[in-house]
Amino acid sequence: MPKLHHLHWVITEVPELRIIEQPLWDEAKARQGALKTKGTIDNIWDRRRPRTLFSGLLKCGFCGGGFSKVSQTQFGCSTARNKGKSLCTNRLTISKTDLEERVLGALQDNLMDQDLLEVFCKEYAKERNRLNAEAEHGRGALEKELATVNRDHAKLVDAIIAGIPADQVKDKMQALTERRKALEAQLSHTAPSDPIRIHPNMAATYQTRVRSLISGLSKTGEMQEAQEALRSLVDKIVLQPSPERAKLDIVLEGALSGLLTLALGVKRRKGLSLKNQAFDNVGELVLVAGVGFEPTTFRL
Template sequence: MTLRAVIYARYSSDLQSASSIEDQIRLCRERAARAGWQIVGSYEDAATSGASLMRPGIQRLQQDARERRFDVVISEALDRLSRNQADIAALYQNLTFAGVAIETLAEGHIDEMHIGLKGTMNALFLKDLAAKTRRGLRGRVEAGKSGGGNAFGYTVLRHMGEDGEIRRGDREINEDEAAIVRRIFHAYAEGMSPNRIADQLNREGIPGPRAGKWDKSTIHGNPKRGTGVLNNEIYIGRLVWNRQSFVKDPSTGKRQARPNPESEWIVTEVPELRIIDQELWDRVKTRREGRKIEQIDKEAWERRKPRFLLTGLVKCGCCGGGFSTVGKDRFGCSNSRNKGKSICSNRTGITRQELEGRILSILSERLMDPELVKVFAAEYIAERNRLAASHVDDRAVKQKELAKIIRDQDVLVNALLAGTPPERIKAKMEQLETRQKLLERELATAPAPAALTQIHPRMADTYHDRIRAMIVGLTEPDQESEAREAIRGLIEKIVATPVPTKGKRMALDLTLHGDLAGILALSLNADQLSGQQKTSLLQEVEESAGFLVAGAGFANCFSMSKAIIPPCPAKAA
């Protein structure tokens, strides 16, 4: 049987030619043709670093591998797939589990030895590259050039040098943007808040850095890190570099900034880039120093206040932004407060007590209607039976194919014994052996048909008993933390939408989007199980949460993997 192959190609940056991907694909196609493999697709990542697996092409490849859409991945070299030692090991394990082999033009068939040695070499390459890049950037900064990125108010220049080489990193003042910078400094020095400044600039349609909207944090920034318009010393002709370094969080693949000690800062005077005169800069700094005590008090209160039960779960129904603290015990739309009414007009707030009370009421009284649960139980069992039957059918198909492959191998062996030249049947025999090993692995690792979880209408009663116990636990010091986390696990998001009331005041309608998997797990007492029973149940619940269950009135309660609860009647906030 002909193996199905896909190609993965990547080039690292905009400085490399896009034709690199075309060249990689062409060479990989030639390799597949020599092996007699059928190309069924290709995956590409253009101008993307190989230091992380957070790339759309490699993510699609892994998803399709899990769905068994191909048998072999072909790439130019192992470092095209990833240069990160941990990532390439994880990728190899995932593809192997899915029964997919890796073949590269540089290393051939990839096995554990390649993963260990090449992974280490690629990791060392990245570390050496980072050190050389940083050394080069430091030299540019000490020469007064850009060390990467650009500040609002300047244009980066590219021009031909006397030696014919392209010169990069020089900057000049962008007068249009510089006028906006001066306006921000003057407005702040005269007493206007960063919030009002951002709102006014957005109302006038003035584009911010990277052509985005202005935000108050873009203006006030972080004085310790030198971020924000009001803290950037380049506006007074001082280029400060190496204030912070970045490390990658291995669990998320995202970079995190860490401040460097002041002794490691690189400071270069660039008087030709000064936009703000010293007198205005000092006025702004004086006002900021006067506000430090107020800021310290606010930060102390933030540290003292208990964690909000619904932190990060409330979204604005107008703009989709998050809700944050707008008072000591009141919450409102972050975009409206930080970017102004021109971005979001939702100025309706809500107290913590009312928000928590309404959401807990929805969870305890309006979720898991017994009549809807009956419909779900019937649909759930029908769907699990259908999936179990499909697993059995798939296993039977693979067993039948494996038996045919073994018969075909016997035919080739008999032909060889009858005097057929070995070179005529070698390629076919290799294909059959490869496919045989793949099928045997898939059959060996295929999960056994799972027993049906006992879903029945009475689970609604279990849910209501458990959720009421959790709500009571919120008032118990020794149970509060555990109860809070359990309740948060039932919620995907809460959408807060302003609506007018009879008294023409605005109130918030709250729509709760529940996490169906979490709700089912709670209803089935999954947390009270242990060992393999709990693991199996949670796995089955996760799969079941993806069903689109149809039934009389049931779709009004559950949609895909989310439980959507109608909003409570509005109250004046």
């Protein structure tokens, strides 16, 4: 028997034959929505909470692969253990306690140095002034053209009042009107932005907040938020054999946006991590002052 073309199908809803009733279906869909991480489009299982404080941030300085737990208390290079010596010979390990103590100590004492902060602030001010000068130049050109358009438009109005048929200048007036609207729209979006005020004690403020976060790691109600905030300060942690290959040296690479976010006291929006959240002011600060800056690194 030949298949019936879909255009000839007759489809009729038969609710009484449903396998799943509508209320249960609606409840299941609502539960699916709840399993999405708030503020993201990711499913909860795609954004699993890190097993340890710095899970996923550890890298082998020898091969570039990841470091993971190789025992209850030790971290080691995954490549060296899973793929053999041909790809990586770094078989050294580091304890979770030693790793976290050294990294947390560096986050607190080394990644917001007062002298470096002063250099950063000077670079920010210099670059901000340069960008403002460019913006003012562009704004001045737009304002000049707008003044010309307004004068030309006024002349056409005067011409119509003087007796020139409106049909003769209709197209020109319409073009000037559209151009005026476009220029006004551009000017409304190019208003000079206020520079971010960087407090001279920002480094001390940062250190106080890091100490508070470290303290929060031992408090049940604050632990998760403290972990997220501390992780946001780190771009990656590179573990590489020391010159004598007796132990692992740590190179900590700070995340500039996270460091500044904490130091400036910007509040985190619920459901978003400090690293991923779009902070307008901090983002602008990173883009402006961060031009030409290497990632904040410190060897432990």
